[in-house]
Amino acid sequence: MNLTYSKEDEEFRKEVRSWLKKNLPKKDKTLSDLPPHDPERVKRAKEWQRKLYEAGYVAMGWPKEYGGQGASVVRQTIVNEEMVLARAPGLIGAMGIQMLGPTLIQFGTEEQKRRYLPKILTAEEIWCQGYSEPGAGSDLASLRTRAELVGDEFIVNGQKVWTSNAQFADWMFCLVRTDPDAPKHRGISYLLIDMKTPGITVRPLIQMTGDAGFNEVFFEDVRVPRANLVGELNQGWLVANNTLFHERNLLGSTTRTQLMMQNLLRLARSRQRYGKPASEDPVIRQKLADLLIRVEAMKYHSYRQLTDAIAGRPPGIAAMVNKLVGTELNHDICSLALELLGSYAPLNRGTPHVVDHGNWAYEFMFTLGLIIGGGTSQIQKNIISERGLGMPKSA
Numbered sequence: 449m450n451l452t453y454s455k456e457d458e459e460f461r462k463e464v465r466s467w468l469k470k471n472l473p474k475k476d477k478t479l480s481d482l483p484p485h486d487p488e489r490v491k492r493a494k495e496w497q498r499k500l501y502e503a504g505y506v507a508m509g510w511p512k513e514y515g516g517q518g519a520s521v522v523r524q525t526i527v528n529e530e531m532v533l534a535r536a537p538g539l540i541g542a543m544g545i546q547m548l549g550p551t552l553i554q555f556g557t558e559e560q561k562r563r564y565l566p567k568i569l570t571a572e573e574i575w576c577q578g579y580s581e582p583g584a585g586s587d588l589a590s591l592r593t594r595a596e597l598v599g600d601e602f603i604v605n606g607q608k609v610w611t612s613n614a615q616f617a618d619w620m621f622c623l624v625r626t627d628p629d630a631p632k633h634r635g636i637s638y639l640l641i642d643m644k645t646p647g648i649t650v651r652p653l654i655q656m657t658g659d660a661g662f663n664e665v666f667f668e669d670v671r672v673p674r675a676n677l678v679g680e681l682n683q684g685w686l687v688a689n690n691t692l693f694h695e696r697n698l699l700g701s702t703t704r705t706q707l708m709m710q711n712l713l714r715l716a717r718s719r720q721r722y723g724k725p726a727s728e729d730p731v732i733r734q735k736l737a738d739l740l741i742r743v744e745a746m747k748y749h750s751y752r753q754l755t756d757a758i759a760g761r762p763p764g765i766a767a768m769v770n771k772l773v774g775t776e777l778n779h780d781i782c783s784l785a786l787e788l789l790g791s792y793a794p795l796n797r798g799t800p801h802v803v804d805h806g807n808w809a810y811e812f813m814f815t816l817g818l819i820i821g822g823g824t825s826q827i828q829k830n831i832i833s834e835r836g837l838g839m840p841k842s843a
């Protein structure tokens with residue numbers, strides 16, 4: 449594992465840093481007091497992704513013919529690191545960029561790649577993930593949303609649940625049952641569904657954060673062209689798992705965790721405890737040190753993954769370790785922030801005396817959701833122990 453960047457990469461880093469300094473969206477308090485799914489915030493988030501893309505900083509590793517640059521994974525890592533340091537907003541199209549995009553590059557037809565990939569990058573089309581159902585979460589292969597092939601179209605009927613961003617997504621990558629008689633992993637197909645198709649109803653679900661981050665999605669005789677099938681008919685489980693690998697990498701993002709840790713350190717320096725900054729209190733210092741060590745360990749784990757990616761090795765079990773460690777660490781960072789805030793912790797955004805727009809309480813609740821989404825910690829532990837450590841299957 450090489451822990452240094454080349455001279456050319458360091459030059460590139462300087463370019464990115466100076467671009468971000470000039471182009472970072474101005475902090476807008478009225479906007480940050482709005483829920484993340486407010487139409488105005490969505491619009492601004494799309495504009496930000498477009499700007500980054502036009503500067504050449506989104507999905508740099510994708511092939512040139514689909515809007516990428518065929519750049520090395522190191523360059524994208526540098527951009528991600530600099531975005532964290534600059535406290536830049538994340539990408540609204542992350543599910544398309546980091547989950548569907550790599551899957552389409554591997555399994556999509558040429559036509560699908562040319563049709564969908566460029567618009568993922570520019571944020572012209574936002575994607576959501578239709579996997580979970582009321583009876584299919586951890587046991588995803590039990591899904592029952594039915595798609596019947598009639599001529600050149602699938603007729604889709606059923607229900608998805610916990611579908612993040614469905615209320616403003618343009619498209620959904622969706623798992624459907626195409627052969628109800630086959631063993632459960634073998635009768636599933638992977639479809640791309642236009643969310644404007646007649647027969648689709650989206651009902652937002654309010655989370656404990658107070659936002660409707662996810663939704664129920666109902667399908668009633670929804671017609672989907674056969675051309676929107678990714679991979680082979682009834683072989684969707686293979687395609688779905690590829691997307692899940694990428695999702696676990698996304699959810700366990702080291703950059704997000706580093707940003708949170710920076711914010712926590714800033715908070716610890718600004719809050720008072722026994723007449724001194726909280727960061728000088730020995731008990732708090734111990735807790736900060738513990739978290740910092742975990743963040744550093746995660747960073748080095750991600751360098752190992754980077755080394756694998758440079759060598760062209762698939763992410764494998766490391767993505768699950770990332771998801772497990774990263775999501776739990778984010779939640780623990782927020783937990784210490786709430787301790788530092790004391791009685792200010794429960795104040796919501798928009799309330800007088802609220803600290804950091806109430807982001808800490810919000811993130812505390814939101815990060816709990818990420819421990820569950822994309823496969824719960826228990827499921828990650830099962831997979832790591834079975835496939836990574838060769839332990840016997842759980843009963």
Ligand SMILES: Cc1cc2nc3c(=O)[nH]c(=O)nc-3n(C[C@H](O)[C@H](O)[C@H](O)COP(=O)(O)OP(=O)(O)OC[C@H]3O[C@@H](n4cnc5c(N)ncnc54)[C@H](O)[C@@H]3O)c2cc1C
Binds near residue numbers: 579
């Ligand atoms: C914030 C958030 C966003 C989400 N976004 C999306 C989305 O965009 N698209 C989408 O399709 N889904 C989404 N989900 C759904 C998510 O993937 C599921 O919630 C998750 O897979 C767990 O399924 P479940 O909720 O049905 O829980 P269950 O599977 O019913 O699990 C309940 C509990 O049992 C435990 N458990 C279950 N099986 C085992 C086992 N074999 N061994 C040990 N423990 C077990 C679980 O760990 C959990 O604690 C999201 C969820 C959240 C919280």
